[in-house]
Amino acid sequence: MNKLLLLFSLVALGLHAEVKVLKNFTLIDGTGRAPVAHAAMIIDNGKISWVGTTANLKAPSGAQVIDLTGRYVMPGLINLHGHLGAVIGLKQDASYETPENVEKNLKTYASYGVTTVQSMGTDKPFVLEMRDKQRASGRPGETRIYSAGQGFVFKGGYGGLAGVTPEVATPGEVAPLVDKLANEKVDIVKFWMDSELGKKPKMPHSIGKAIIDAAHQHGLPVACHIFYLEDAQAMTDDGVNGLAHSVRDQPVNQALIDSMKKHGTWQMAETLTREAAIFTYVKTPPFIGDPFFTRGLSPETVATLKTPAFHQQMMKAVPEYEQFHQFLKTAQENLKRLADAGVKYGMGTDSGPPTRFPGWAEHWELELMVQAGLTPMQVIVASTKSGAEFLKAKDLGTLEKSKWADLMVMQKNPLDDIRNTRTVEAVYIAGNRVK
Ligand SMILES: [Zn+2]
CATH class of the missing domain: 2.30.40.10 (Urease, subunit C, domain 1)
Structure with missing residues (x-):
């Protein structure tokens, strides 16, 4: 033409x-x-x-x-936990986060059938402008963006994207930053509460509570990155709306289930592929020959994934990688337990960062959710109708x-x-x- x-x-x-x-x-x-x-x-x-x-x-x-x-x-699939545009090949850097690269990500998601993605806290302000343009157009021809803007990281702690996400040290610093996010009209507020297996200081519960309270005053939902049961419990008790990952240190208990149901807290994203990615790429992944996997990747990336040097690099990045088999198993058992108890859950992968390949990750997540004991129908509903329900997107999901x-x-x-x-x-x- x-x-x-x-x-x-x-x-x-x-x-x-x-x-x-x-x-x-x-x-x-x-x-x-x-x-x-x-x-x-x-x-x-x-x-x-x-x-x-x-x-x-x-x-x-x-x-x-x-x-x-x-x-x-x-x-189409609704991924409630992604990160847009900060990766080229197998490297992540804030400087890579450009409108062109975000567009490229959106196209990749779309080609895999992921028609909505909620980007969880590593977005520069232009991503929200892109989202606004999509919504103003009334009829986007690309994967729909929901965005948490810039999430909160504890000073010196785990999470975020250097150069994009603000660090906070005290509860008193939170409110003006939440005001700013509300001004940008973020869809959700995000914070990280994790110690990276004891290697970094963890955000105190008092800061998490301050973020939840400030966001709720603006009518904004909040999702928190957690790893430990004690943090999931505390933030749920404080009214957090979604857990952005599974509890992975131990089985969830009745106290957490009761609190999630009482507060209407969602297992927003289980991010099972995130755990699996840690130990899968320390060697050549078993699906390296699957065209459905490789079609979203550049030939250079595919070649790199086969090299011992890259496998070494992955082991060095997470020396505890062997433990992630158990973290994945715990996450899967917890998903099943929460689902059986009637806690609401969506589908989310944490795709975007290196080796968490957009599109492929979501289809892999569905497989790991079924492996956790859910039926294919439960997993499809979680990835479609439930995702839209969490986003309060009345005209999406079914x-x-x-x-x-x-x-x-x-x-x-x-x-x-x-x-x-x-x-x-x-x-x-x-x-x-x-x-
Ligand atoms: Zn994430």
Whole structure:
């Protein structure tokens, strides 16, 4: 297509109502209801205006009809814990965080069927401007951004992105910084409370409480990075809205479950792939030959992942890497226990930082959630409807009338094997095909 024609088509797309019809697929709508065979859907200007069976379909004249015989359709994935744009290849640096690199990340997420990502606390202010532009456009053609702006790190402590995230030493420093975030209209507030296995000073509970209180005064939800049960308990008791990781030092107990249910606290993200990544990349990963893995990576990155020098570097970065097998197991058992107890949970990976590859991480997370004992249907609902519920995004998360048509088309049924989400062959965001 020449440039003029392309420009003309883009203008036409924007100005005129555009109707698409999808038909003859099996619908997994994200609500948890049983799948519907021979389903059909009408998408009007990016939103679902009708959904039913192909037998009952009345396709509007002039609509573009897409026959999806033999295919499976589910909502796009919502990743409640990502980090946008600060990595090139296998290196992270604040200077890499540019609009171009964030766009590149968003495209990668979209190509894998991750249609919404909540970026958790390492964003420069321009990311919020990008988010605002998306929302003002009404109909983005790229993965939707939710952002915590700049999260809070304890002085000299663990977490954040040097040069972007502020350090605080006392509860008194918190309120003006939260005011600033509220001004930027962040979607959520984030803080890190961790000691990196005892190597760094941990944020005191009093600072965590000050952040929660200040954010709540602005009506903003708060999520905290935790590792230890005692911190999850204290922050839940103080009203935190989401745990950004699993408790990994020991099994969750009834006191935490009771407090999470009482306060409506979510296991917002379990980030199982984060644990797995630590020990998986100290050698050549078993999935190095999987085109679904490598297609999101540059050839240089794929080559580096095979080198002993890189494996050594990974071991040095986290000398305790062997312990992460146990942390992963504990996280999985805790997820199952919380889910069985009726605590709400979404899906989140902590993808973005080196070796936590956007897109691949989310599909891997689904697999690890099923391995933890959840059914494929529970995992799909967590990654779609529940994610939207946590974000209070009323028109996202399920494929029902009046929702945005954010969806993935797959060749195989993910309810048979959750790894079948990797047969994704087309992705739509607001009815725009992005892959
Ligand atoms: Zn994170």
